[in-house]
Each structure stands twice: as C-alpha cells, then as structure tokens.
Amino acid sequence: METRTLEPADLDAVHDLWTRAFGPSDRDDAWALRAMGEGRFLGVRDGRRLIAVGHHHxxxxxxxxxxxPMGGVGGVCVAPEDRGRGVGRRLAGGLLDLMDGRxxxxxxxxTAPVYRSVGYEHAGAQYRLTLPPAPLRALASGPVEVRRAGPADTGEVIALLRRLHAEARHHGPIVPGEDQVRDFLQNERVYSYLAADGFLAYGWDGGREDIAVHRCVAGSAATARALWAVVxxxxxxxRTVRANVAPDDPMLWLLRDRSEDDVRRVGWMLRVLDAPAAIAARGFPAAVSADVPLLVEDELRPANAGSWTLTVREGRGRLERAAERRDATRLPARGLAALYAGVPMATLRGAGIVTGDAEADQLLDxxxxxxxxxxxxF
Known part of the structure; x- marks a missing residue:
C-alpha cells in the first residue's frame, strides 16, 4: 500500500469512494479541486486502485x-471491500503528518476506535436545538439595524466572528477560511444577515416546514433579539426551527418560557499535533496561576512526548521541557487532547485515561x- 497526496486526476475515483461510503449526493468539484491544489487531500492506494481517502480544512x-490553527479532518472513507485491513488507521496517521504546522x-x-488509536479523544459537540419559531418572533424589541450579507462582506463577517468569539471567551467554535466563508455567503439556499455586532445565517431545511439556523452569534442582547426575531x-x-447553538447560548435565557430543551448532540474529537504550540496559542483564565509537571506519551508525534512543566500565568500558558518528576500527571496523546478540551480530571481518571499524581487536578480543571x-x- 502507498499513501500520498491526491491530484485533480484522482477526483472521479474519490467521488466513487464517497458514494460507496456515504451514499449519493450532489457533486461539487470546486472545493475539492481547491483542496487538492493546496495539498490537503490524502489517499491510500493498493497498486493502481484508490482504496481510502481523506482531507483536512x-x-x-x-x-x-x-x-x-486547526486542521478539520473530513471525507474519510475506506473502500467497503478493503475494510478491516488497517487501512483506516494508516490513512488517519498519514493525515496527522499532512497537517504538520497546525x-x-x-x-x-x-468510528471512534480508529481515531483514538492515533491520539484523538472526545472533546466537545455540535448542539442542535429544535424549537417552535413563534417564541423567537416574540423576541423582537427596539431598533437594531440588520442588513443582508453577501460575498462582498466576507472580510467583515470573518472579522466579526473572530471578535465575538474572543469577547465571549468561547471554547471550540471554528472560523473557516476566506474561500469557505465566501462560498457560504454566495449560497442561494442560505440567507445571511449582518448587524454591527452580530451575524445570522439560516435557510429552509428540506422543504417549507422547517428552518435550519447554521449560525447566530451576537455581542449584545438587543442584537441577539433582532437576529433571532428574523428567524x-x-x-x-x-413548523420548527433547528438551530446550531452554544450549550449556554444567550438565546436560551432570552426566551420568555423555557422548560424542556430538545437538543441533538453530535460529538467531535480533538488531537494535539504540536503540544507546546497548542498551549502557547490557547487562552486561559486570567485568575489561574499554575506550575504542573506532566509526562506525555505520544508514539506518533514524538516531539510531544516526554516530561514537561505546564505554566499558566495571566491568561497565557507554555510548556517547557523539564526533568521527570514523581508527582507528574501522566497522560497519553488522547488524554492530552481531552485535558486541552476541558474534560474534568475526575472523568479522565475514572476512565483510566490519566494516571499519576492527583495533587494538581484542581489546578488543571x-x-x-x-x-x-x-x-x-464538516
């Protein structure tokens, strides 16, 4: 078997695998060709036959x-007749190398076991809330200027999303690249709106009875009311609205009456590719000060492995090489990913993922x- 990046000439073989794995769908070659041109598509071949593919955003x-910076892995599939041969793990490991620098x-x-075997672990979720539209309409109050957004607003939308996620100290949401945001804004099936401190994108979901809200974020209660009232x-x-929301979205506190939430949770997994860079880039609570010895095991990313001291001060963190200590918190690659995502230490110890001294557990939490x-x- 050979693992290598794919080229435009491989596109038909890629679509054949996707159809066999995921079922028929509308074919849109533009984004795939762009990803191939940027070296973000990986395939596994058995002789001349393409047997597995995957890419990252x-x-x-x-x-x-x-x-x-994060690589969002998608479109991973193995030919039905080649499953059970370790091809999926080979492809997943190759994608880690393809994302080097993130x-x-x-x-x-x-399937979680394949990804756990290369260091991913459950981290967070996409939350889709289902509710009737009438309570949202009732949120309207006061004049807030809202206008339609289109491809020409790509830069403004990206800057606004970055600002809102920073101000809210969010954990986990993504801001796609410029090309993806522009494609989204020119999608005729998605209705996008901009306010000075808010962005809304929604459309009809499979007919005229259901509305799908892809994103509604706002920096103030007044703007949140105005955007949700548009929905x-x-x-x-x-008949219904299905909205992708934060688990503690302010809209849930704006509704006049709320008792039982109908939420579908779809979990996602995280992998730390470069531990020092990931810690240095991440934000931390300004009130937390910590110096914690860690011992990381990571066969596929050896630069992550070994003894470290995690230091957190004034909202910033860093990992520095240190001598091994008996009181270190010991964690494999998937344990480091789960810790990074805020999974409680009691949970990680209860699942047998993290071992070693527990004295620093409260600080890590x-x-x-x-x-x-x-x-x-994605």
Whole structure:
C-alpha cells in the first residue's frame, strides 16, 4: 500500500469512494479541486486502485477566546471491500503528518476506535436545538439595524466572528477560511444577515416546514433579539426551527418560557499535533496561576512526548521541557487532547485515561475548564 497526496486526476475515483461510503449526493468539484491544489487531500492506494481517502480544512478554532490553527479532518472513507485491513488507521496517521504546522486537529468520527488509536479523544459537540419559531418572533424589541450579507462582506463577517468569539471567551467554535466563508455567503439556499455586532445565517431545511439556523452569534442582547426575531418571522409557514447553538447560548435565557430543551448532540474529537504550540496559542483564565509537571506519551508525534512543566500565568500558558518528576500527571496523546478540551480530571481518571499524581487536578480543571462546542459540521 502507498499513501500520498491526491491530484485533480484522482477526483472521479474519490467521488466513487464517497458514494460507496456515504451514499449519493450532489457533486461539487470546486472545493475539492481547491483542496487538492493546496495539498490537503490524502489517499491510500493498493497498486493502481484508490482504496481510502481523506482531507483536512484550514480552520481557526477558538479556545478561551484565542484562535488556534486547526486542521478539520473530513471525507474519510475506506473502500467497503478493503475494510478491516488497517487501512483506516494508516490513512488517519498519514493525515496527522499532512497537517504538520497546525497545533490541533478535530473531526466528527464515524468510528471512534480508529481515531483514538492515533491520539484523538472526545472533546466537545455540535448542539442542535429544535424549537417552535413563534417564541423567537416574540423576541423582537427596539431598533437594531440588520442588513443582508453577501460575498462582498466576507472580510467583515470573518472579522466579526473572530471578535465575538474572543469577547465571549468561547471554547471550540471554528472560523473557516476566506474561500469557505465566501462560498457560504454566495449560497442561494442560505440567507445571511449582518448587524454591527452580530451575524445570522439560516435557510429552509428540506422543504417549507422547517428552518435550519447554521449560525447566530451576537455581542449584545438587543442584537441577539433582532437576529433571532428574523428567524422567527417565518412562524406563519415554518413548523420548527433547528438551530446550531452554544450549550449556554444567550438565546436560551432570552426566551420568555423555557422548560424542556430538545437538543441533538453530535460529538467531535480533538488531537494535539504540536503540544507546546497548542498551549502557547490557547487562552486561559486570567485568575489561574499554575506550575504542573506532566509526562506525555505520544508514539506518533514524538516531539510531544516526554516530561514537561505546564505554566499558566495571566491568561497565557507554555510548556517547557523539564526533568521527570514523581508527582507528574501522566497522560497519553488522547488524554492530552481531552485535558486541552476541558474534560474534568475526575472523568479522565475514572476512565483510566490519566494516571499519576492527583495533587494538581484542581489546578488543571481550573486552567482548562470550558464547554467546547462547534456550530459547523464538516
């Protein structure tokens, strides 16, 4: 078997694998050709036959209000007749090398064991809330200027999303690259709106009875009310609204009446590719000060492995090489990913992922605490 990046000549073979793995879908070659041209598509061949493919997206992912470059892995599949031969793990490992230079990677797993075997671990989720549109329409109050957004607003939308995620100290959401945002804004099936401190994108979901909200973020209650009221304005036609939201989205506190939430949770996994760079790029609570010895095991990324001291001061963190200590927190690659995402230490110890001295557990919980979420699926 041979693992290598793919080229435009491989596109038909890629689509054949995708159709066999995921079922028929509308074919859109433009983004795939762009990714191939940028060297972001990987394939595994058995002789002349393409038997597995995968790619990654260049994203920014926000962690406690700071952007960390992240490779979003998608489109991973293995030919049905070649499953069970270790091809998936080979491809997943190759994708780690393909994303070299990005501190993090994330993905939505079709099968967690394959990705755990190369250092990914469950980290956060996409939360899709289902609710009736009428309560959203009732949120309208006061004049807030809202206008339609299009491809010409790409730069403004990206800058606004970055600002809002930073100000809210969000954990987990992504800001796609310029090409992806422009493609999104020119999609005729998505209706996008801009305010001075907010952005909304939604569309009809499989007909005229359901509305899908892809993203609604705002920097103030007044703007949140105005944007959600735009969604609710379809209440005379739509039966339901399905909205991708943060687990503690302010909209849930703006609703007049709320008792039982109907939420579908789709989990995603995280992988730390460059531990020192990932820690240095991430934000931390300003009130936390810590010096914690860590011992990391990572066969596929040897530069991450070994003894470290994690230092957190004034909202910033760093990893520095240190002599091995008996009181170190010991964690494999997937344990480091879960810790980075804020999974509580008691959970990681209870699952047998993290071992070693527990004296620093409360400090680690305080440093990495968060509720990671994504609004996008890829």
């Amino acid at each position: 260049p994203f920014e992912q926000w962690w406690h209000g700071r952007a960390v 501190p993090l990677s994330a993905l939505y797993p079709a 609710g304005s379809g209440s005379s036609i739509a 305080a440093a990495f605490a968060g509720k990671p979420f994504m609004l996008d699926y």
